[in-house]
Amino acid sequence: MVIRIFFFAILYCVNISPVIAKNEENFPEDVTSFFHDADICQYLAGEWDSNIPQKRKNELSNEMNKTCSNIYKRQQYFKKKYIRNKLIMQELNSHEFY
Known part of the structure; x- marks a missing residue:
C-alpha cells in the first residue's frame, strides 16, 4: 500500500497542473482536514529519495502510513458528499489519488 501511495505521489508531483487558490476558511471542517492531509501526503512524497538515509525513509514511510x-x-x-x-x-479534483 505504501509503495502504491508513494508511486502516486511521485506522479502527482510531476503533474504540472495549474494551482487552484485555496479558500479553505470557507470550507467545512471535515473537507479542510482532508485537504490538509492531502497536502501532507504530497509533501511527504516529495521528500522521498532513494539516496536519503534509511532512518529518514522509515520516518517518511511511517508518516505516509498514518496520513495517506x-x-x-x-x-x-467527499466527492459524493459535496457533489453540488x-x-x-474543483479543489477535490485538483488532487489525484489512486
Missing part, C-alpha cells in the same frame, strides 16, 4: 493510507477513499467520500459544491469539487 486511506486518502483515496476519503477523497471519493463547485468550489469544493
Whole structure:
C-alpha cells in the first residue's frame, strides 16, 4: 500500500497542473482536514529519495502510513458528499489519488 501511495505521489508531483487558490476558511471542517492531509501526503512524497538515509525513509514511510493510507477513499467520500459544491469539487479534483 505504501509503495502504491508513494508511486502516486511521485506522479502527482510531476503533474504540472495549474494551482487552484485555496479558500479553505470557507470550507467545512471535515473537507479542510482532508485537504490538509492531502497536502501532507504530497509533501511527504516529495521528500522521498532513494539516496536519503534509511532512518529518514522509515520516518517518511511511517508518516505516509498514518496520513495517506486511506486518502483515496476519503477523497471519493467527499466527492459524493459535496457533489453540488463547485468550489469544493474543483479543489477535490485538483488532487489525484489512486
